[in-house]
Amino acid sequence: MxxxxxxxxxxxxxxxxxxxxxxxxxxxxxxxxxxxxxxxxxxxxxxxxxxxxxxxxxxxxxxxxxxxxxxxxxxxxxxxxxxxxxxxxxxxxxxxxxxxxxxxxxxxxxxxxxxxxxxxxxxxxxxxxxxxxxxxxxxxxxxxxxxxxxxxxxxxxxxxxxxxxxxxxxxxxxxxxxxxxxxxxxxxxxxxxxxxxxxxxxxxxxxxxxxxxxxxxxxxxxxEACSPFLRLVADEEARAVVVLERQIKGISFSVQPDKSIHIFNMHGRADEIVRVLADHSISVHGLESKRSSLEDYFLTLIGGSSK
Structure with a gap:
């Protein structure tokens, strides 16, 4: 139609x-x-x-x-x-x-x-x-x-x-x-x-x-753009995303300007991510569940920042 x-x-x-x-x-x-x-x-x-x-x-x-x-x-x-x-x-x-x-x-x-x-x-x-x-x-x-x-x-x-x-x-x-x-x-x-x-x-x-x-x-x-995600901070972020992409099928992520990694479709699988990185001698310094608010998304889109 x-x-x-x-x-x-x-x-x-x-x-x-x-x-x-x-x-x-x-x-x-x-x-x-x-x-x-x-x-x-x-x-x-x-x-x-x-x-x-x-x-x-x-x-x-x-x-x-x-x-x-x-x-x-x-x-x-x-x-x-x-x-x-x-x-x-x-x-x-x-x-x-x-x-x-x-x-x-x-x-x-x-x-x-x-x-x-x-x-x-x-x-x-x-x-x-x-x-x-x-x-x-x-x-x-x-x-x-x-x-x-x-x-x-x-x-x-x-x-x-x-x-x-x-x-x-x-x-x-x-x-x-x-x-x-x-x-x-x-x-x-x-x-x-x-x-x-x-x-x-x-x-x-x-x-x-x-x-x-x-x-x-x-x-x-x-x-979907404002859905929950995992914010990962790890050593050698470039190698970390290569490892995750190879070891976890269908993973979706983006590397942020501050070198943190936002993982969008692995909510509830934080232990698996840490284990995979540890198996490849990559240290994890932080892994937390976050969610972008509508306001955050809008400000990011127009190049602003939230307080």
């Missing part, structure tokens, strides 16, 4: 005067995916989302949305997108329903029932006369999501939808997004600067740093 692309960017770039906000970037999203776009603040996440949603013009490159590539085709395709890019502007002294009705009229969304249905979808149908200024942060995030859902989108583009939420709020929004993906088959592109917040949500990840897409990988590949 062939994969259907919802969005594909090829060499997409954007500069503001002398500052390059997005270097030529390639990125694609298949139908049904939840792609987590991960990067530090200022890495270029919002710029990319603005180019996709038409809130900024591209300098170069090609953007394809639902197979459309022409200016007119992209305008039509964007009617199938629901988006929250940066903070949505709502009127402080209006209710949730009044705010959504204002935007429904402004955007020409048909159906007077659309605002109420969107509120029902995000769990805000009982807010009644409560004004936006009295909403909690979680309620404000939900209202932004309701706004993005009013046009019944096939593709959601969300800029930091979990930002500032407490742990309960993060779980609530995450479960809501998963429900929309599973039940309505909505494809999603979600930006976030905290990788751990996406680990129970994203099916695919793209990492961005200093305006460059540095890696794209599936959730399974990320999980």
């Amino acid at each position: 062939s994969t259907i692309e919802i969005m594909a960017a090829k060499a997409l770039s954007k500069s503001y005067r002398s500052f390059t906000a997005l270097h030529p970037a390639d990125l694609s999203i298949a139908r049904g995916e939840i792609l987590g776009l991960v990067g530090k603040n200022g890495a270029g996440k919002t710029t990319l989302l603005k180019l996709i949603t038409g809130q900024a013009l591209t300098d170069a490159g090609e953007l394809k949305l639902f197979s459309a590539t022409t200016a007119q085709g992209l305008r039509q395709a964007r009617q199938r997108i629901g988006a929250i890019v940066e903070t949505p502007c709502f009127y402080r002294d209006m209710t949730a329903l009044q705010n959504l009705e204002y935007y429904r009229i402004q955007r020409g969304i048909p159906g007077k029932e659309a605002p109420q249905n969107a509120l029902l979808e995000v769990g805000l149908e009982q807010t009644g006369a409560k004004k936006f200024k009295d909403f909690s942060l979680g309620m404000k995030q939900r209202l932004g999501l309701a706004l993005a859902l009013m046009n019944h989108p096939d593709f959601l583009v969300l800029d930091e939808p979990l930002n500032g939420l407490d742990p309960v709020g993060i779980v609530e929004i995450r479960e809501l997004l998963l429900k929309l993906n599973r039940e309505k088959h909505i494809t999603m592109l979600i930006s976030c600067h905290v990788l751990a917040e996406l680990q129970h949500l994203a099916t695919t990840y793209a990492f961005i740093d200093e305006g460059k897409i540095v890696k794209k990988m599936t959730a399974k590949q990320l999980e």
Whole structure:
């Protein structure tokens, strides 16, 4: 079964005067995916989302949305997108329903029932006369999501939808997004600067740093990259890896800059490793079980370091 692309960017770039906000970037999203776009603040996440949603013009490159590539085709395709890019502007002294009705009229969304249905979808149908200024942060995030859902989108583009939420709020929004993906088959592109917040949500990840897409990988590949490993410190590390490779079938390892050896598929077999090296007169100075956190992996990927 062939994969259907919802969005594909090829060499997409954007500069503001002398500052390059997005270097030529390639990125694609298949139908049904939840792609987590991960990067530090200022890495270029919002710029990319603005180019996709038409809130900024591209300098170069090609953007394809639902197979459309022409200016007119992209305008039509964007009617199938629901988006929250940066903070949505709502009127402080209006209710949730009044705010959504204002935007429904402004955007020409048909159906007077659309605002109420969107509120029902995000769990805000009982807010009644409560004004936006009295909403909690979680309620404000939900209202932004309701706004993005009013046009019944096939593709959601969300800029930091979990930002500032407490742990309960993060779980609530995450479960809501998963429900929309599973039940309505909505494809999603979600930006976030905290990788751990996406680990129970994203099916695919793209990492961005200093305006460059540095890696794209599936959730399974990320999980494998962060799986437990044994950190080995031994004499003659070059000879040690040769011995291990010859004596232990299928062993997977990498030699680190500090000359330690990370062994990825031998968890629970530390005694065997020590015995094999001792049989070849190689002294072991340290062998411990470790696991890379998602944050550690991200920092290693972009060339940073954790404290």
